[in-house]
Amino acid sequence: MKKRLGKILCLSLLFVAMALPALAAGEPPAIDTGDTAFVLISAALVMLMTPGLALFYGGMVRSKNVLSTIMQSFFILGLISVQWALFGYSLAFGPDIGSLIGDLSWFGLNGVGQEPNADYAGTIPQFAFMIFQGMFAVITPALLTGSFAERMRFPALVVFTLLWATLVYDPLAHWVWGVGGWLRNLGALDFAGGTVVHISSGVSGLVIALLLGKRKGYGSEVILPHHLPMTVLGAALLWFGWFGFNAGSALGANGLAASAFVTTHIAAAAATVSWVLTEWLDHGKPTLLGAASGCVAGLVAITPGAGFVNVPSALIIGLLGGVVCYLAVSKLKAKLGYDDSLDVFGVHGIGGTWGALATGLFASKAVNSAGADGLFFGNPEQLLLQAYGVLAGWIFAAVMTFIIIKVVGLFMKLRAKEDQEVQGLDISDHGERGYMS
Amino acid sequence: MRKMTKIDIITRPAKLEELKEAMNVIGVTGMTVTQVYGCGLQKGHTEVYRGKEYTINLLPKVKVEIVVCEVPVEKVLEAAKKACHTGQIGDGKIFVYPIENAIRIRTGEEGDIAIMDPSDIK
Numbered sequence: 001m002k003k004r005l006g007k008i009l010c011l012s013l014l015f016v017a018m019a020l021p022a023l024a025a026g027e028p029p030a031i032d033t034g035d036t037a038f039v040l041i042s043a044a045l046v047m048l049m050t051p052g053l054a055l056f057y058g059g060m061v062r063s064k065n066v067l068s069t070i071m072q073s074f075f076i077l078g079l080i081s082v083q084w085a086l087f088g089y090s091l092a093f094g095p096d097i098g099s100l101i102g103d104l105s106w107f108g109l110n111g112v113g114q115e116p117n118a119d120y121a122g123t124i125p126q127f128a129f130m131i132f133q134g135m136f137a138v139i140t141p142a143l144l145t146g147s148f149a150e151r152m153r154f155p156a157l158v159v160f161t162l163l164w165a166t167l168v169y170d171p172l173a174h175w176v177w178g179v180g181g182w183l184r185n186l187g188a189l190d191f192a193g194g195t196v197v198h199i200s201s202g203v204s205g206l207v208i209a210l211l212l213g214k215r216k217g218y219g220s221e222v223i224l225p226h227h228l229p230m231t232v233l234g235a236a237l238l239w240f241g242w243f244g245f246n247a248g249s250a251l252g253a254n255g256l257a258a259s260a261f262v263t264t265h266i267a268a269a270a271a272t273v274s275w276v277l278t279e280w281l282d283h284g285k286p287t288l289l290g291a292a293s294g295c296v297a298g299l300v301a302i303t304p305g306a307g308f309v310n311v312p313s314a315l316i317i318g319l320l321g322g323v324v325c326y327l328a329v330s331k332l333k334a335k336l337g338y339d340d341s342l343d344v345f346g347v348h349g350i351g352g353t354w355g356a357l358a359t360g361l362f363a364s365k366a367v368n369s370a371g372a373d374g375l376f377f378g379n380p381e382q383l384l385l386q387a388y389g390v391l392a393g394w395i396f397a398a399v400m401t402f403i404i405i406k407v408v409g410l411f412m413k414l415r416a417k418e419d420q421e422v423q424g425l426d427i428s429d430h431g432e433r434g435y436m437s
Numbered sequence: 438m439r440k441m442t443k444i445d446i447i448t449r450p451a452k453l454e455e456l457k458e459a460m461n462v463i464g465v466t467g468m469t470v471t472q473v474y475g476c477g478l479q480k481g482h483t484e485v486y487r488g489k490e491y492t493i494n495l496l497p498k499v500k501v502e503i504v505v506c507e508v509p510v511e512k513v514l515e516a517a518k519k520a521c522h523t524g525q526i527g528d529g530k531i532f533v534y535p536i537e538n539a540i541r542i543r544t545g546e547e548g549d550i551a552i553m554d555p556s557d558i559k
Contacts, residue, residue: 222491224484283485293487330488343487 031116032123034253039121039128042248045241046135050077050142052237056292057146059231060342062223064424065150066434072145072157077138079158080165084134085109091170093120093133096180101171119179121251132248133173140169140197146342147205151215151421154429156414160404168204168400172196172393188389189363189371189382191260192249194304194356195393202349203394204401205340211405212414214339216421228289235292239268242299246306256368260306263314264299267306270318271298271325278326290326293347297325300351305359308371313362317355325351353390360386438548439506441536444513446501447475448521448529453499459520460503463512466554469502479527498529504536506549507557 054073061069080088087107094102106112109130117126141161145152152160175181176190183195190196217223225231246264250257275294280286301321302314309317329346340346360383363374373379408414415421420428427433446456453470460468474495481494505513514531521528541551 222493224491225486279485279488282488283490285485287485289486326488334489 030123031125032252035121035123035251036125036128038253038257039124039132039248039251042244043128043132043135045244046132046139046248047077047241049135049238049241049245050074050139052234052241053139053142054234055230056234056238056296057149057231057342059227059229059234060146060225060289061149062424063226063435064426064433066226066426067432068154068425068429069145069149071154071430072149073142075158076142076145076161079161080138080141081134083162083165084130084137088137088165088170089130089134091166092137092173093130093178096174096178099175099180099182099185101174102178123252129251132251133177136193136197136245137165137169137173140193140201141165143197143201143344143348144205144208147209147340147344148212149341150425151212151341151415152208153413153416154425156408156412159412160408160414163404163408164204164401167404168200168397169196172200172396175392176389183389183392186385186388187372187382188385189308189359190304190356190389191307191359192246192303194300194352194359195389198300198303198348198352199356199390199393200397202345202347202352203397205344206338206349207398207401208405209338209340209345211402215341216418218339219337225289228292232288232292235295239295239299242268242303246299246303250307256307259310259367262311263306263309264302266311267302267314267318267321268295268298270315271295271301271322274319274322275326276322278323279330282326282330293325293329293343294322297321297347297351300325300348301355301358304352304355305362308359308363308368308374310362310364310367313358313364313376317358317362320358321351321354324354353394356386356390356393357383360384438538441504441506441539441549441552442510443534443536444503444505444510444517445532445534446503446517446521446529447473447498447531448501449523449527450497450499452521452523452529453501456501456517456520459516460513463516464508465503465505465513467503467552471500471502473498473500477527477530496527504539504552506552 050073054070057073058066058070087104089109090104090106091102094106097103112126112130114125114127116122116124117129121129141164173196175183176196177184215223242264243261247257247261250260272291272294275297276286276290279290298318298321301317305317325347328350329343333340333346359374361375363371363382364377365371365373372382375383416425416428448456475498476494476496479496481492481496484491484493503513510533517531538547539551540547
């Protein structure tokens with residue numbers, strides 16, 4: 001592994017490419033107004049994804065749980081933003097300790113300010129980089145909530161989320177993106193968070209779904225989405241925000257950002273088509289929920305490779321992403337019998353895994369010189385590196401989530417009581433309801 | 438106190454307007470309408486969510502409750518049958534019950550007077 005360090009160091013400069021000319025000239029990094037504007041707007045776009053996700057999930061639950069489901073995402077927007085400013089950012093991106101985690105020297109954003117940090121993005125204020133990354137830290141645990149929708153108690157959710165963000169998300173973000181992080185040093189590619197965001201949330205979601213058990217009535221009662229138009233509105237906001245998520249990950253207003261924007265859109269579009277067609281063939285009717293699910297599957301699948309692959313590759317990644325995720329939620333889930341309420345594992349876990357591996361197949365230096373070539377461009381080693389990253393993400397997320405859930409379960413009740421679940425969490429946890437009729 | 442009769446008509450939501458109009462024509466002055474779900478001979482349908490199939494056999498219907506004393510029951514039944522009939526499975530059912538008493542809450546009047554228009558009584 002060590003002999004790859006040279007190549008890997010080059011890769012680790014991926015996000016810093018814009019700063020190189022300035023550094024070479026011996027000048028301190030200078031802020032670029034275009035880059036700054038772009039990254040700030042991208043951060044705002046990513047912020048909108050979390051309330052979008054809340055609507056996406058809210059429409060898919062029964063009407064008695066619509067508010068509690070939306071609340072889980074919306075409250076996390078507040079909770080993790082505070083955690084991020086206090087210590088999350090420092091743990092994820094602060095000075096490295098043993099390639100595993102950042103230290104706490106940036107506690108409370110101490111020393112993080114209007115000046116750029118050339119390690120991450122040399123042409124924008126570190127504040128812009130910090131808040132952009134903060135939005136990722138927010139949406140990841142919000143994605144997770146779909147796996148235990150309609151049954152986890154709110155107090156348990158709050159404690160779990162705080163621990164999970166601190167002990168799973170922050171270290172994983174450091175491994176993959178932090179200066180000194182071991183997966184970054186290894187050369188595993190993850191442009192906008194296939195491993196950090198999607199594999200981590202998807203695999204953790206599966207573990208929680210298994211530990212908490214099925215919803216009352218799952219398999220015997222009819223549990224249907226109560227408001228699909230709301231779900232489609234949410235999916236549309238996710239698609240829209242994802243342009244900030246992926247294109248913004250170029251951290252500059254440049255050609256790479258445009259390329260990532262295009263690959264993101266093409267993959268989402270392709271997966272929308274392929275999910276709908278697959279379902280049409282399988283069940284005889286094309287559904288709107290399938291179209292909304294398909295676009296999210298495509299967005300997930302392209303995320304790790306968005307800035308490394310060309311458009312034809314994005315098309316293939318999206319088309320296959322839609323099919324693979326459809327099979328995961330309709331066949332695999334039925335076969336294994338777990339109750340992942342809103343298919344976090346099927347869409348994010350499986351889609352993220354496919355995307356991370358696909359990056360090892362389709363990545364091309366012609367798209368991004370700071371990246372690497374994949375298997376189809378003459379470098380089979382990259383696929384192994386990607387598999388390594390995927391494996392690390394799976395094991396770390398699964399083991400840590402298992403431990404956190406077990407520990408939290410010692411101190412508080414995780415799951416709503418049976419009568420509370422029957423009544424719905426909106427009334428039992430929050431004392432309010434979404435609809436008055 | 439004259440004999441009072443309650444008639445429940447459970448039928449397709451799409452037939453509600455026609456039914457109301459038919460009742461109006463024969464002089465029925467009041468009714469209570471509820472949106473309900475029901476099943477009978479009519480088969481439901483299948484819905485698919487993320488590849489999982491659900492059989493839905495409770496279908497939306499309306500229940501129209503009418504109490505009459507002056508208007509002949511037969512006339513109501515004929516008008517309702519005519520308004521709600523399509524000839525297809527799912528047209529619905531009509532149930533007829535005797536009524537023991539009725540009370541107008543505003544005035545406390547009891548019996549047939551309670552379900553009649555006061556202007557008609559004069």
